[in-house]
Amino acid sequence: MFCRICISLLLCACILLSGRVAFCSDLVVATLEWEPYVGSTLPENGYVGRVVREAFARAGHEVRFLFLPWVRVLDRASHGEVDAYGPEYLDPKLQDRFEFSDPFPGGPLGLFALADSEISFRTVRDLRLYTIAVVRGYVNTPEIDSADYLHKQYVTSDSLGLQMLMNHRVDLVVADKYVGRRLLSEMYPTRQAEVDFLDPPLANKPLYLCFPRSRPGHEKLLRDFNAGLRSMRDDGTLAEYRSALGE
Known part of the structure:
Protein backbone atom coordinates (compact mmCIF):
# COMPACT_ATOMS: atom_id res chain seq x y z
CA MET A 1 0.00 0.00 0.00
CA PHE A 2 2.78 2.43 0.97
CA CYS A 3 4.61 1.68 -2.30
CA ARG A 4 1.51 2.37 -4.36
CA ILE A 5 1.04 5.73 -2.62
CA CYS A 6 4.67 6.68 -3.27
CA ILE A 7 4.39 5.78 -6.94
CA SER A 8 1.21 7.87 -7.28
CA LEU A 9 2.88 10.84 -5.64
CA LEU A 10 5.88 10.56 -7.93
CA LEU A 11 3.65 10.48 -11.00
CA CYS A 12 1.79 13.57 -9.84
CA ALA A 13 5.07 15.35 -9.20
CA CYS A 14 6.22 14.58 -12.73
CA ILE A 15 3.05 16.14 -14.13
CA LEU A 16 3.10 19.25 -11.95
CA LEU A 17 6.79 19.97 -11.57
CA SER A 18 7.86 23.29 -13.11
CA GLY A 19 4.75 23.55 -15.25
CA ARG A 20 6.03 20.98 -17.72
CA VAL A 21 3.62 19.65 -20.30
CA ALA A 22 2.45 16.49 -18.45
CA PHE A 23 5.65 14.60 -19.31
CA CYS A 24 7.83 12.76 -16.83
CA SER A 25 10.99 13.09 -18.90
CA ASP A 26 13.80 15.33 -17.75
CA LEU A 27 13.45 18.08 -20.37
CA VAL A 28 10.76 19.20 -22.80
CA VAL A 29 11.94 20.73 -26.09
CA ALA A 30 9.29 22.31 -28.35
CA THR A 31 9.77 21.86 -32.06
CA LEU A 32 7.87 21.55 -35.33
CA GLU A 33 7.39 19.16 -38.22
CA TRP A 34 10.28 20.31 -40.43
CA GLU A 35 11.51 17.28 -42.32
CA PRO A 36 14.18 16.22 -43.06
CA TYR A 37 15.69 18.14 -40.13
CA VAL A 38 13.15 17.12 -37.49
CA GLY A 39 9.86 15.22 -37.49
CA SER A 40 7.68 13.15 -35.19
CA THR A 41 7.72 10.15 -37.55
CA LEU A 42 11.40 10.29 -38.55
CA PRO A 43 13.79 7.75 -37.02
CA GLU A 44 15.15 9.33 -33.81
CA ASN A 45 13.13 12.43 -34.83
CA GLY A 46 15.63 13.27 -37.58
CA TYR A 47 18.94 15.09 -37.64
CA VAL A 48 17.98 17.84 -35.18
CA GLY A 49 16.35 15.30 -32.88
CA ARG A 50 19.52 13.24 -32.81
CA VAL A 51 21.75 16.26 -32.17
CA VAL A 52 19.62 17.68 -29.36
CA ARG A 53 19.03 14.34 -27.67
CA GLU A 54 22.69 13.29 -27.84
CA ALA A 55 24.08 16.65 -26.69
CA PHE A 56 21.82 16.64 -23.64
CA ALA A 57 22.41 12.94 -22.97
CA ARG A 58 26.12 13.63 -22.57
CA ALA A 59 25.19 15.86 -19.62
CA GLY A 60 22.82 13.27 -18.16
CA HIS A 61 19.53 14.70 -19.44
CA GLU A 62 16.66 12.87 -21.13
CA VAL A 63 14.69 14.81 -23.75
CA ARG A 64 11.05 14.65 -24.83
CA PHE A 65 10.09 16.57 -27.99
CA LEU A 66 6.79 18.43 -28.14
CA PHE A 67 5.68 18.84 -31.77
CA LEU A 68 3.51 21.89 -32.43
CA PRO A 69 2.80 24.42 -35.19
CA TRP A 70 5.60 27.00 -35.17
CA VAL A 71 3.47 29.85 -33.84
CA ARG A 72 2.51 27.69 -30.85
CA VAL A 73 6.14 26.64 -30.36
CA LEU A 74 7.08 30.31 -30.01
CA ASP A 75 4.13 30.99 -27.71
CA ARG A 76 4.95 28.11 -25.35
CA ALA A 77 8.61 29.08 -25.28
CA SER A 78 7.88 32.79 -24.76
CA HIS A 79 5.85 31.92 -21.67
CA GLY A 80 8.59 29.64 -20.31
CA GLU A 81 6.39 26.56 -20.59
CA VAL A 82 9.12 24.42 -22.15
CA ASP A 83 12.82 24.05 -21.39
CA ALA A 84 13.96 24.96 -24.90
CA TYR A 85 12.78 25.24 -28.48
CA GLY A 86 14.29 24.89 -31.90
CA PRO A 87 15.69 24.64 -34.42
CA GLU A 88 15.91 28.39 -34.80
CA TYR A 89 17.92 30.80 -36.92
CA LEU A 90 19.91 33.49 -35.13
CA ASP A 91 17.89 36.68 -34.68
CA PRO A 92 19.01 39.54 -32.39
CA LYS A 93 15.35 40.52 -31.90
CA LEU A 94 14.76 37.27 -29.99
CA GLN A 95 17.73 37.60 -27.66
CA ASP A 96 15.90 39.65 -25.05
CA ARG A 97 13.61 36.64 -24.42
CA PHE A 98 15.88 33.70 -25.25
CA GLU A 99 19.48 32.64 -24.93
CA PHE A 100 20.85 30.99 -28.06
CA SER A 101 23.00 27.89 -27.96
CA ASP A 102 26.21 27.48 -29.88
CA PRO A 103 25.40 26.85 -33.57
CA PHE A 104 25.22 23.49 -35.26
CA PRO A 105 25.15 22.90 -39.04
CA GLY A 106 21.99 23.69 -40.98
CA GLY A 107 21.48 24.23 -44.70
CA LYS A 205 21.97 29.07 -42.11
CA PRO A 206 23.35 27.41 -38.99
CA LEU A 207 20.79 26.15 -36.46
CA TYR A 208 20.38 26.94 -32.76
CA LEU A 209 18.49 25.73 -29.72
CA CYS A 210 16.86 28.55 -27.74
CA PHE A 211 16.37 28.68 -23.97
CA PRO A 212 13.66 30.92 -22.43
CA ARG A 213 15.26 33.44 -20.09
CA SER A 214 12.11 33.28 -17.96
CA ARG A 215 12.65 29.58 -17.28
CA PRO A 216 14.46 28.91 -13.97
CA GLY A 217 17.71 27.03 -14.48
CA HIS A 218 18.00 27.85 -18.17
CA GLU A 219 21.63 28.95 -17.77
CA LYS A 220 22.74 25.48 -16.64
CA LEU A 221 20.79 23.77 -19.41
CA LEU A 222 22.44 26.07 -21.95
CA ARG A 223 25.89 25.22 -20.57
CA ASP A 224 25.10 21.49 -20.57
CA PHE A 225 23.85 21.56 -24.15
CA ASN A 226 26.81 23.56 -25.42
CA ALA A 227 29.23 21.21 -23.66
CA GLY A 228 27.57 18.20 -25.27
CA LEU A 229 27.61 19.91 -28.66
CA ARG A 230 31.35 20.67 -28.37
CA SER A 231 32.00 17.06 -27.43
CA MET A 232 30.04 15.87 -30.46
CA ARG A 233 31.94 18.25 -32.72
CA ASP A 234 35.29 17.10 -31.32
CA ASP A 235 34.64 13.37 -31.73
CA GLY A 236 33.02 13.61 -35.16
CA THR A 237 29.50 12.68 -34.09
CA LEU A 238 28.05 16.01 -35.21
CA ALA A 239 29.54 15.68 -38.71
CA GLU A 240 28.29 12.10 -38.91
CA TYR A 241 24.73 13.14 -38.04
CA ARG A 242 24.82 16.06 -40.49
CA SER A 243 26.07 13.89 -43.36
CA ALA A 244 22.80 11.94 -43.28
CA LEU A 245 21.00 15.03 -44.67
CA GLY A 246 23.06 14.98 -47.87
CA GLU A 247 24.41 17.94 -49.80
Missing part, protein backbone atom coordinates in the same frame (compact mmCIF):
# COMPACT_ATOMS: atom_id res chain seq x y z
CA PRO A 108 20.85 26.71 -47.51
CA LEU A 109 17.89 29.08 -47.22
CA GLY A 110 16.63 30.41 -50.51
CA LEU A 111 13.83 30.90 -53.00
CA PHE A 112 11.73 28.36 -54.85
CA ALA A 113 10.16 29.37 -58.17
CA LEU A 114 8.40 27.66 -61.03
CA ALA A 115 10.99 26.57 -63.57
CA ASP A 116 9.19 28.19 -66.49
CA SER A 117 9.01 31.57 -64.70
CA GLU A 118 12.67 32.27 -65.57
CA ILE A 119 12.98 34.43 -62.44
CA SER A 120 16.52 35.48 -61.56
CA PHE A 121 17.96 37.95 -59.09
CA ARG A 122 21.20 39.41 -57.83
CA THR A 123 19.97 41.26 -54.73
CA VAL A 124 16.81 41.13 -52.61
CA ARG A 125 15.73 44.46 -54.10
CA ASP A 126 15.45 42.71 -57.47
CA LEU A 127 12.53 40.71 -56.00
CA ARG A 128 10.23 43.68 -55.43
CA LEU A 129 8.09 42.87 -58.50
CA TYR A 130 7.16 39.40 -57.21
CA THR A 131 4.76 38.00 -54.61
CA ILE A 132 6.76 35.99 -52.07
CA ALA A 133 5.32 33.40 -49.67
CA VAL A 134 6.90 33.70 -46.22
CA VAL A 135 5.96 31.57 -43.21
CA ARG A 136 4.63 33.75 -40.40
CA GLY A 137 6.92 33.67 -37.36
CA TYR A 138 9.96 32.30 -39.21
CA VAL A 139 13.31 34.06 -39.04
CA ASN A 140 14.73 34.25 -42.56
CA THR A 141 17.37 36.87 -43.39
CA PRO A 142 17.51 40.50 -42.19
CA GLU A 143 17.09 41.67 -45.79
CA ILE A 144 13.94 39.61 -46.37
CA ASP A 145 12.41 40.13 -42.92
CA SER A 146 12.92 43.89 -42.78
CA ALA A 147 12.16 44.77 -46.42
CA ASP A 148 8.94 46.78 -46.46
CA TYR A 149 9.21 47.16 -50.25
CA LEU A 150 8.64 43.44 -50.88
CA HIS A 151 5.20 42.00 -51.54
CA LYS A 152 5.17 39.27 -48.88
CA GLN A 153 2.28 36.82 -48.57
CA TYR A 154 2.35 35.35 -45.06
CA VAL A 155 1.44 31.67 -44.77
CA THR A 156 1.24 29.19 -41.91
CA SER A 157 3.66 26.58 -43.28
CA ASP A 158 6.24 25.81 -45.96
CA SER A 159 3.83 23.29 -47.49
CA LEU A 160 1.13 25.92 -47.92
CA GLY A 161 3.61 28.27 -49.56
CA LEU A 162 4.65 25.59 -52.05
CA GLN A 163 1.03 24.72 -52.75
CA MET A 164 0.35 28.38 -53.54
CA LEU A 165 3.38 28.41 -55.82
CA MET A 166 2.18 25.37 -57.74
CA ASN A 167 -1.25 26.99 -58.09
CA HIS A 168 0.32 30.24 -59.41
CA ARG A 169 -0.92 32.24 -56.41
CA VAL A 170 2.61 33.41 -55.50
CA ASP A 171 5.77 33.79 -57.57
CA LEU A 172 8.34 32.72 -54.98
CA VAL A 173 8.59 30.81 -51.71
CA VAL A 174 11.25 31.40 -49.05
CA ALA A 175 12.29 28.03 -47.63
CA ASP A 176 15.20 25.82 -46.69
CA LYS A 177 16.39 23.88 -49.73
CA TYR A 178 16.16 20.44 -48.13
CA VAL A 179 12.78 21.14 -46.51
CA GLY A 180 11.33 22.41 -49.78
CA ARG A 181 12.65 19.48 -51.78
CA ARG A 182 11.31 17.02 -49.22
CA LEU A 183 7.85 18.59 -49.28
CA LEU A 184 7.73 18.68 -53.08
CA SER A 185 8.63 14.99 -53.27
CA GLU A 186 5.72 14.19 -50.94
CA MET A 187 3.13 16.65 -52.27
CA TYR A 188 3.94 16.59 -56.00
CA PRO A 189 6.01 13.46 -56.68
CA THR A 190 5.52 13.67 -60.46
CA ARG A 191 5.96 17.45 -60.75
CA GLN A 192 9.22 18.15 -58.92
CA ALA A 193 10.96 19.17 -62.13
CA GLU A 194 8.52 22.08 -62.42
CA VAL A 195 10.16 23.86 -59.47
CA ASP A 196 13.66 25.32 -59.18
CA PHE A 197 15.66 26.34 -56.13
CA LEU A 198 17.18 29.62 -57.27
CA ASP A 199 20.88 30.40 -57.11
CA PRO A 200 22.39 32.01 -55.24
CA PRO A 201 20.86 30.95 -51.90
CA LEU A 202 19.88 33.80 -49.62
CA ALA A 203 22.11 32.38 -46.88
CA ASN A 204 23.62 29.20 -45.51
Whole structure:
Protein backbone atom coordinates (compact mmCIF):
# COMPACT_ATOMS: atom_id res chain seq x y z
CA MET A 1 0.00 0.00 0.00
CA PHE A 2 2.78 2.43 0.97
CA CYS A 3 4.61 1.68 -2.30
CA ARG A 4 1.51 2.37 -4.36
CA ILE A 5 1.04 5.73 -2.62
CA CYS A 6 4.67 6.68 -3.27
CA ILE A 7 4.39 5.78 -6.94
CA SER A 8 1.21 7.87 -7.28
CA LEU A 9 2.88 10.84 -5.64
CA LEU A 10 5.88 10.56 -7.93
CA LEU A 11 3.65 10.48 -11.00
CA CYS A 12 1.79 13.57 -9.84
CA ALA A 13 5.07 15.35 -9.20
CA CYS A 14 6.22 14.58 -12.73
CA ILE A 15 3.05 16.14 -14.13
CA LEU A 16 3.10 19.25 -11.95
CA LEU A 17 6.79 19.97 -11.57
CA SER A 18 7.86 23.29 -13.11
CA GLY A 19 4.75 23.55 -15.25
CA ARG A 20 6.03 20.98 -17.72
CA VAL A 21 3.62 19.65 -20.30
CA ALA A 22 2.45 16.49 -18.45
CA PHE A 23 5.65 14.60 -19.31
CA CYS A 24 7.83 12.76 -16.83
CA SER A 25 10.99 13.09 -18.90
CA ASP A 26 13.80 15.33 -17.75
CA LEU A 27 13.45 18.08 -20.37
CA VAL A 28 10.76 19.20 -22.80
CA VAL A 29 11.94 20.73 -26.09
CA ALA A 30 9.29 22.31 -28.35
CA THR A 31 9.77 21.86 -32.06
CA LEU A 32 7.87 21.55 -35.33
CA GLU A 33 7.39 19.16 -38.22
CA TRP A 34 10.28 20.31 -40.43
CA GLU A 35 11.51 17.28 -42.32
CA PRO A 36 14.18 16.22 -43.06
CA TYR A 37 15.69 18.14 -40.13
CA VAL A 38 13.15 17.12 -37.49
CA GLY A 39 9.86 15.22 -37.49
CA SER A 40 7.68 13.15 -35.19
CA THR A 41 7.72 10.15 -37.55
CA LEU A 42 11.40 10.29 -38.55
CA PRO A 43 13.79 7.75 -37.02
CA GLU A 44 15.15 9.33 -33.81
CA ASN A 45 13.13 12.43 -34.83
CA GLY A 46 15.63 13.27 -37.58
CA TYR A 47 18.94 15.09 -37.64
CA VAL A 48 17.98 17.84 -35.18
CA GLY A 49 16.35 15.30 -32.88
CA ARG A 50 19.52 13.24 -32.81
CA VAL A 51 21.75 16.26 -32.17
CA VAL A 52 19.62 17.68 -29.36
CA ARG A 53 19.03 14.34 -27.67
CA GLU A 54 22.69 13.29 -27.84
CA ALA A 55 24.08 16.65 -26.69
CA PHE A 56 21.82 16.64 -23.64
CA ALA A 57 22.41 12.94 -22.97
CA ARG A 58 26.12 13.63 -22.57
CA ALA A 59 25.19 15.86 -19.62
CA GLY A 60 22.82 13.27 -18.16
CA HIS A 61 19.53 14.70 -19.44
CA GLU A 62 16.66 12.87 -21.13
CA VAL A 63 14.69 14.81 -23.75
CA ARG A 64 11.05 14.65 -24.83
CA PHE A 65 10.09 16.57 -27.99
CA LEU A 66 6.79 18.43 -28.14
CA PHE A 67 5.68 18.84 -31.77
CA LEU A 68 3.51 21.89 -32.43
CA PRO A 69 2.80 24.42 -35.19
CA TRP A 70 5.60 27.00 -35.17
CA VAL A 71 3.47 29.85 -33.84
CA ARG A 72 2.51 27.69 -30.85
CA VAL A 73 6.14 26.64 -30.36
CA LEU A 74 7.08 30.31 -30.01
CA ASP A 75 4.13 30.99 -27.71
CA ARG A 76 4.95 28.11 -25.35
CA ALA A 77 8.61 29.08 -25.28
CA SER A 78 7.88 32.79 -24.76
CA HIS A 79 5.85 31.92 -21.67
CA GLY A 80 8.59 29.64 -20.31
CA GLU A 81 6.39 26.56 -20.59
CA VAL A 82 9.12 24.42 -22.15
CA ASP A 83 12.82 24.05 -21.39
CA ALA A 84 13.96 24.96 -24.90
CA TYR A 85 12.78 25.24 -28.48
CA GLY A 86 14.29 24.89 -31.90
CA PRO A 87 15.69 24.64 -34.42
CA GLU A 88 15.91 28.39 -34.80
CA TYR A 89 17.92 30.80 -36.92
CA LEU A 90 19.91 33.49 -35.13
CA ASP A 91 17.89 36.68 -34.68
CA PRO A 92 19.01 39.54 -32.39
CA LYS A 93 15.35 40.52 -31.90
CA LEU A 94 14.76 37.27 -29.99
CA GLN A 95 17.73 37.60 -27.66
CA ASP A 96 15.90 39.65 -25.05
CA ARG A 97 13.61 36.64 -24.42
CA PHE A 98 15.88 33.70 -25.25
CA GLU A 99 19.48 32.64 -24.93
CA PHE A 100 20.85 30.99 -28.06
CA SER A 101 23.00 27.89 -27.96
CA ASP A 102 26.21 27.48 -29.88
CA PRO A 103 25.40 26.85 -33.57
CA PHE A 104 25.22 23.49 -35.26
CA PRO A 105 25.15 22.90 -39.04
CA GLY A 106 21.99 23.69 -40.98
CA GLY A 107 21.48 24.23 -44.70
CA PRO A 108 20.85 26.71 -47.51
CA LEU A 109 17.89 29.08 -47.22
CA GLY A 110 16.63 30.41 -50.51
CA LEU A 111 13.83 30.90 -53.00
CA PHE A 112 11.73 28.36 -54.85
CA ALA A 113 10.16 29.37 -58.17
CA LEU A 114 8.40 27.66 -61.03
CA ALA A 115 10.99 26.57 -63.57
CA ASP A 116 9.19 28.19 -66.49
CA SER A 117 9.01 31.57 -64.70
CA GLU A 118 12.67 32.27 -65.57
CA ILE A 119 12.98 34.43 -62.44
CA SER A 120 16.52 35.48 -61.56
CA PHE A 121 17.96 37.95 -59.09
CA ARG A 122 21.20 39.41 -57.83
CA THR A 123 19.97 41.26 -54.73
CA VAL A 124 16.81 41.13 -52.61
CA ARG A 125 15.73 44.46 -54.10
CA ASP A 126 15.45 42.71 -57.47
CA LEU A 127 12.53 40.71 -56.00
CA ARG A 128 10.23 43.68 -55.43
CA LEU A 129 8.09 42.87 -58.50
CA TYR A 130 7.16 39.40 -57.21
CA THR A 131 4.76 38.00 -54.61
CA ILE A 132 6.76 35.99 -52.07
CA ALA A 133 5.32 33.40 -49.67
CA VAL A 134 6.90 33.70 -46.22
CA VAL A 135 5.96 31.57 -43.21
CA ARG A 136 4.63 33.75 -40.40
CA GLY A 137 6.92 33.67 -37.36
CA TYR A 138 9.96 32.30 -39.21
CA VAL A 139 13.31 34.06 -39.04
CA ASN A 140 14.73 34.25 -42.56
CA THR A 141 17.37 36.87 -43.39
CA PRO A 142 17.51 40.50 -42.19
CA GLU A 143 17.09 41.67 -45.79
CA ILE A 144 13.94 39.61 -46.37
CA ASP A 145 12.41 40.13 -42.92
CA SER A 146 12.92 43.89 -42.78
CA ALA A 147 12.16 44.77 -46.42
CA ASP A 148 8.94 46.78 -46.46
CA TYR A 149 9.21 47.16 -50.25
CA LEU A 150 8.64 43.44 -50.88
CA HIS A 151 5.20 42.00 -51.54
CA LYS A 152 5.17 39.27 -48.88
CA GLN A 153 2.28 36.82 -48.57
CA TYR A 154 2.35 35.35 -45.06
CA VAL A 155 1.44 31.67 -44.77
CA THR A 156 1.24 29.19 -41.91
CA SER A 157 3.66 26.58 -43.28
CA ASP A 158 6.24 25.81 -45.96
CA SER A 159 3.83 23.29 -47.49
CA LEU A 160 1.13 25.92 -47.92
CA GLY A 161 3.61 28.27 -49.56
CA LEU A 162 4.65 25.59 -52.05
CA GLN A 163 1.03 24.72 -52.75
CA MET A 164 0.35 28.38 -53.54
CA LEU A 165 3.38 28.41 -55.82
CA MET A 166 2.18 25.37 -57.74
CA ASN A 167 -1.25 26.99 -58.09
CA HIS A 168 0.32 30.24 -59.41
CA ARG A 169 -0.92 32.24 -56.41
CA VAL A 170 2.61 33.41 -55.50
CA ASP A 171 5.77 33.79 -57.57
CA LEU A 172 8.34 32.72 -54.98
CA VAL A 173 8.59 30.81 -51.71
CA VAL A 174 11.25 31.40 -49.05
CA ALA A 175 12.29 28.03 -47.63
CA ASP A 176 15.20 25.82 -46.69
CA LYS A 177 16.39 23.88 -49.73
CA TYR A 178 16.16 20.44 -48.13
CA VAL A 179 12.78 21.14 -46.51
CA GLY A 180 11.33 22.41 -49.78
CA ARG A 181 12.65 19.48 -51.78
CA ARG A 182 11.31 17.02 -49.22
CA LEU A 183 7.85 18.59 -49.28
CA LEU A 184 7.73 18.68 -53.08
CA SER A 185 8.63 14.99 -53.27
CA GLU A 186 5.72 14.19 -50.94
CA MET A 187 3.13 16.65 -52.27
CA TYR A 188 3.94 16.59 -56.00
CA PRO A 189 6.01 13.46 -56.68
CA THR A 190 5.52 13.67 -60.46
CA ARG A 191 5.96 17.45 -60.75
CA GLN A 192 9.22 18.15 -58.92
CA ALA A 193 10.96 19.17 -62.13
CA GLU A 194 8.52 22.08 -62.42
CA VAL A 195 10.16 23.86 -59.47
CA ASP A 196 13.66 25.32 -59.18
CA PHE A 197 15.66 26.34 -56.13
CA LEU A 198 17.18 29.62 -57.27
CA ASP A 199 20.88 30.40 -57.11
CA PRO A 200 22.39 32.01 -55.24
CA PRO A 201 20.86 30.95 -51.90
CA LEU A 202 19.88 33.80 -49.62
CA ALA A 203 22.11 32.38 -46.88
CA ASN A 204 23.62 29.20 -45.51
CA LYS A 205 21.97 29.07 -42.11
CA PRO A 206 23.35 27.41 -38.99
CA LEU A 207 20.79 26.15 -36.46
CA TYR A 208 20.38 26.94 -32.76
CA LEU A 209 18.49 25.73 -29.72
CA CYS A 210 16.86 28.55 -27.74
CA PHE A 211 16.37 28.68 -23.97
CA PRO A 212 13.66 30.92 -22.43
CA ARG A 213 15.26 33.44 -20.09
CA SER A 214 12.11 33.28 -17.96
CA ARG A 215 12.65 29.58 -17.28
CA PRO A 216 14.46 28.91 -13.97
CA GLY A 217 17.71 27.03 -14.48
CA HIS A 218 18.00 27.85 -18.17
CA GLU A 219 21.63 28.95 -17.77
CA LYS A 220 22.74 25.48 -16.64
CA LEU A 221 20.79 23.77 -19.41
CA LEU A 222 22.44 26.07 -21.95
CA ARG A 223 25.89 25.22 -20.57
CA ASP A 224 25.10 21.49 -20.57
CA PHE A 225 23.85 21.56 -24.15
CA ASN A 226 26.81 23.56 -25.42
CA ALA A 227 29.23 21.21 -23.66
CA GLY A 228 27.57 18.20 -25.27
CA LEU A 229 27.61 19.91 -28.66
CA ARG A 230 31.35 20.67 -28.37
CA SER A 231 32.00 17.06 -27.43
CA MET A 232 30.04 15.87 -30.46
CA ARG A 233 31.94 18.25 -32.72
CA ASP A 234 35.29 17.10 -31.32
CA ASP A 235 34.64 13.37 -31.73
CA GLY A 236 33.02 13.61 -35.16
CA THR A 237 29.50 12.68 -34.09
CA LEU A 238 28.05 16.01 -35.21
CA ALA A 239 29.54 15.68 -38.71
CA GLU A 240 28.29 12.10 -38.91
CA TYR A 241 24.73 13.14 -38.04
CA ARG A 242 24.82 16.06 -40.49
CA SER A 243 26.07 13.89 -43.36
CA ALA A 244 22.80 11.94 -43.28
CA LEU A 245 21.00 15.03 -44.67
CA GLY A 246 23.06 14.98 -47.87
CA GLU A 247 24.41 17.94 -49.80
